[in-house]
Amino acid sequence: MRASRITYVGELGWELYLPAEHCLDVYEQLLEAGAPLGLAHAGYHAMGACRVEKGYKHWSHDIGDEDTPLDAGLGFTVAWDKPGGFVGRDALLAQKAAGPLRRRLVQVMLEDASDTAPLLYHEEPIVRDGVIVGSIRSGAWGHRLGRSIGMGYVSCDDGVAADWLASGRWEVEVACRRHPCRVQLQPWYDPRNERIRS
Numbered sequence: 522m523r524a525s526r527i528t529y530v531g532e533l534g535w536e537l538y539l540p541a542e543h544c545l546d547v548y549e550q551l552l553e554a555g556a557p558l559g560l561a562h563a564g565y566h567a568m569g570a571c572r573v574e575k576g577y578k579h580w581s582h583d584i585g586d587e588d589t590p591l592d593a594g595l596g597f598t599v600a601w602d603k604p605g606g607f608v609g610r611d612a613l614l615a616q617k618a619a620g621p622l623r624r625r626l627v628q629v630m631l632e633d634a635s636d637t638a639p640l641l642y643h644e645e646p647i648v649r650d651g652v653i654v655g656s657i658r659s660g661a662w663g664h665r666l667g668r669s670i671g672m673g674y675v676s677c678d679d680g681v682a683a684d685w686l687a688s689g690r691w692e693v694e695v696a697c698r699r700h701p702c703r704v705q706l707q708p709w710y711d712p713r714n715e716r717i718r719s
Contacts, residue, residue: 531717
């Protein structure tokens, strides 16, 4: 079996790789060993909510073939000096050289912390100072944060930067009603990755 210390939920975690015929045995042993520690099952939506809190991107929701790594905040993953280059390298270099990015993936959190706050799912308009500037790509209830959260792209011709994000009055429209929210570029949960490096 191979155990990789990796996480898609923003906590210290492991992925186990083993032959299929041993999965049930390992699963049962993990449940037994973890019972005194409070080990419990978690579903796919719980995992999805954790990844949204952590700002982890999901292919086809938060990133797709029309989004650049720079727009999505994934420029750190690009091998700019890869021998032989790569398809799209010149376009990315031109985008990087053009100055402030006009479109960015941001983290969104509703101000309402009550249990009646609306949930964000997908395509809810993101509004800055009364004008729609983007939409939600992924949303969930952030159980670790106690708020409705999401990720979505916003656009500004002068560039989407932290000061532009901080200077506006932000809302998300859910079912034709606008709800005050906060936006930022960094994830809401553990932005310095201290938990997964513990």
